[in-house]
Amino acid sequence: MGLLVLVVAQFGAAVAYGGVRAEAQLLWGSVAAGGALLIWLYGFVFTQRPQSAPWLVWIVLLGAGLGWLQTWRSLPLRSLLASEQLEVQRTLTADPDLAVEGRWAPILASSLYPYATRRDIAALGLIALVTLAASVGIRTKWGTAVVLLGPAVGGAVLAAYGLTMQITGDPTLQEARSLSRGSFAWFVNPNHAGGYFNLCLAASLGVAWWAFSSKTEELKLRAARSFSERWQRILMRCRWEIATLNARKFAALTLVALSAAAAICTLSRGAIVAMIGGALFTVLIVLLGRRSIAGVLAAIAVLVTGIGLTAWVGMSEQVSAELATLVEEDAAASRIELWSSVLPAASRFAPLGSGLGTFRYVYRPYLAGVDRVWFYHAENQYVEALVDGGWVGLILLLLAVGLAAWQIWKLVRGTKSRRFTALGVAAMFALITQAIQATSDFGLYLPSNGWLLGLLVGAAIGSRDAQKQAANADHEPDERGPAAGRLSQSLPAIAMWVLTIGLCSWALVDHYRAARLETAMRAIDVDLDLEPVEAARLDGWLDELRPACVETGSAEGWQRVADLYLARFRRQWMEANLPGDAPEEDRFAAWPLLTMTELHRRVALAFAADGEAGVEAMLVSCGGSQPLAQADDALRRSRRACPIIASTHLKLAQTCVTREPLAAEARHLDRVFEWAPNKPEFLRLAGLLDLHSGRDKEMCERWRRSLALDPAGQYGLVTRLALSVLSIDDVVERVVPTEPAIQLDIARRLDRSRLRSQELRARLLDSARETLAASSRTVDESVLLGRVQRELGDWDGAIASFDEALARQPYEKQWRFELTESLVAKQDWERAQNEIKSVLMLDNDWAPALRLRDRITAALLEADSSSSRD
Secondary structure, eight states, rough: HHHHHHHHHHHHHHHHHHSSSSHHHHHHHHHHHHHHHHHHHHHHHHHOOOOOOOOOHHHHHHHEEEEHHHSSOOOOOHHHHHHHHHHHHHHHOHHHHHHTOOOOOOOOOSSSSSHHHHHHHHHHHHHHHHHHHHHHHOOOOHHHHHHHHHHHHHHHHHHHHHHHHHOOOOOGGGGOOTTTTBBBBBBHHHHHHHHHHHHHHHHHHHHHHHHTTTTTTTOOOOOSSSSHHHHHHHHHHHHHHHHHHOOOHHHHHHHHHHHHHHHHTTHHHHHHHHHHHHEEEEHHHHHHHOOOOOOHHHHHHHHHHHHHHHHHHHHHHHHHHHHHHGGGTTTTTHHHHHHEEEEEEEHHTTTSSSSOOOOHHHHHGGSSSSOOOOOOOOOOOHHHHHHHHHHHHHHHHHHHHHHHHHHHHHHHHOOOOOHHHHHHHHHHHHHHHHHHHHHTTTGSSSSSHHHHHHHHHHHHHHHHHHHHHHEEEHHHHHHOOOOHHHHHHHHHHHHHHHHHHHHHHHHHHHHHHHHHHHHHTOOOOOOOTTTTOOHHHHHHHHHHHHHHHHOOHHHHHHHHHHHHHHHHHHHHHHHHHTTTOOOOOHHHHHGSEEEEHHHHHHHHHHHHHHHHHHHHHHHTTTTTTTHHHHHHHHHHHHHHTTTTTTHHHHHHHHHHHGGGGGTSSSHHHHHHHHTTTOHHHHHHHHHHHHHHHHHHHHHHHHHHHOOOOOOHHHHHHHHHHHHHHSSSHIIIIIIIOOOOOHHHHHHHHHTTTTTHHHHHHHHHHHHHHHHHTSOOOOOOHHHHHHHHHHHOOOOHHHHHHHHHHHHHHHTTTHHHHHHHHHHHHHOOOHHHHHHHHHHHOOOOOOOHHHHHHHHHHHHHHHHHHHHHOO
């Protein structure tokens, strides 16, 4: 019964989007804990066999202990090993004005974000509990059947649902989510779905092994001495398996086919590679350990039935296109760039790491490229373990994988039991696939995936221990007496159960607090920047959210509290400046204008005019500064909870002027770009704050950096702001980067209907042309010069530049197409006709080229008809 409850718990977590939400972790973690307690009661109360203490569970508990060490606030050894983190936190949370007041004295843990570390500790605790319960619960054939059939059937159900989504293309089956590279079954992330179905496939392989290795039907074959005899033996075995295919074997193959097809149809590259690698390595291990052909048959069943079913449901084109990306050079470029960028963080925070769960906050300062996407995880379990846990964390992870693989290998090699072998095959395939996919994914952070892996591996390790205990009982009777022997062998297991249950109880309490926080944050269902909210609703949200933040110490939660206080201030600001009988439309229109950036501007103007007295008078006219002080307090709590979140420092820079006008703003902005140096939006907003405060040099430098990182996304706001306060010459020389490609990109995007934009466009194009013409050019620079000359209307110069580039690389269709357009603009129709033919020889169905060819042909016909009339 306990094992059945564990299976239900992991399936429930899978249905709840993998169990990513704290509410799902609380619910299904409680169910899993109940199942583990049932197993514990059965093992220690109703049986007389001594319980073993699996070393794998001890390693998982050591990982949780590493997390505890990172969150401990008073351990001298911690301070010695983590002096870098402590110094970082002291520096980032130090405020001269608050230090004088004696507030916010830092009592810091080595983890840079204790709340995130506690969440990972809770996840490890539940994985340890599931693994431990599974390792001592496999004592009967019924228990083995539950462990294998439960995930296999559950995976088949989810696979059928996901394949139905793909076949019908009906997004309403999955809450109107897009199916293109989107959700599969109840998993939003296809990589996580692929990892889960690989685990279900592992259980299905165990079921298939058990079904096909049944002794109810025997085939006796003579020993093979030559290759031909071995081949005949293989063919005879295959014919025998087909001839004796019964309902049980067919059902097992169906489970295998569904899980394999689902893993492929998720279109997760990592999952597909892991499945193929897992099949090959499992076959190799089984052949080495058992010298059996059953592993080969199982692998063939996985590949043939899975790929066949995938093609049958009409996904073959998408699958082939996705598989083609496996050999492309840029397929893993972004991930490799991320991994190589963050490795310095691992050496900086060694040997204990920056704190479990802190990768998403730590990696930004080391990111080499533009900071456009927030990576929650490292897309690599090993890299993340190195950054979060240091060398200790990575060693523990590798030790856990190696020890589990060794125990499973010993089981597969040494057992003669069909059901134990089936468990070994399932656990080996599961471990190998997750170890391979962990190089490009982080699916084990999901309870559904982590718990299922713990269930299969724990069951295999328990089978190994049960087999050893049975052998010892038959050959080495205990000379110390049954009571003493049972007690001595049970003490380590009792200690493990006590530690694991205690950690799991703490984990459930942590999940409860996190669930309360998530519920309170989701209750804020409006965009506070765009829509005014009644004061009563704001107070209600604060009453729910603030206590949850006090309990958890969530930096994001405290940021949300600050947003609510700022919305309260904006409301009283609006009420002070709008008449009471103003229509609701006016209030909605005025609300987006009353931003904190606008408050910053007004405070800076008031301070420049009358100093602190002017600021105080302005705030009094807006209804008082109490909500701003409360927002400032919440932001400082957020910073104390996690001092490396750049957005917290940016908000402090916006609001601190109300308390310490212009004194601390520069310090907060420096901290922003210490931990998010490549975020274009932050740079643009910081430049605006510099503008308000009169820091022209810093303003220009930050806007220039913003344009250099993201010219397409930032050109409009930056150039509009710069043109409002600077001359055209200053914008070109101080704000826009000197790279000709960026200048051309910005010039193309400027609004040509405005006079100053037209003048700026001309200056940028002239600057780009002068830069490119002043030096010897590469082929790409020749193309760029040609494009600049086209924008300037210099068709002869553009044609010469494109000819120069095509002389070195004649098979670039885009360049030749642009040359043709330049010839058309010059009305050189005969050469344009020759060039467009060359373009179509390179790509005969390119739509823009076909349209341009028709235009050239029409122009030539018109020219011929005109000459004939003359």
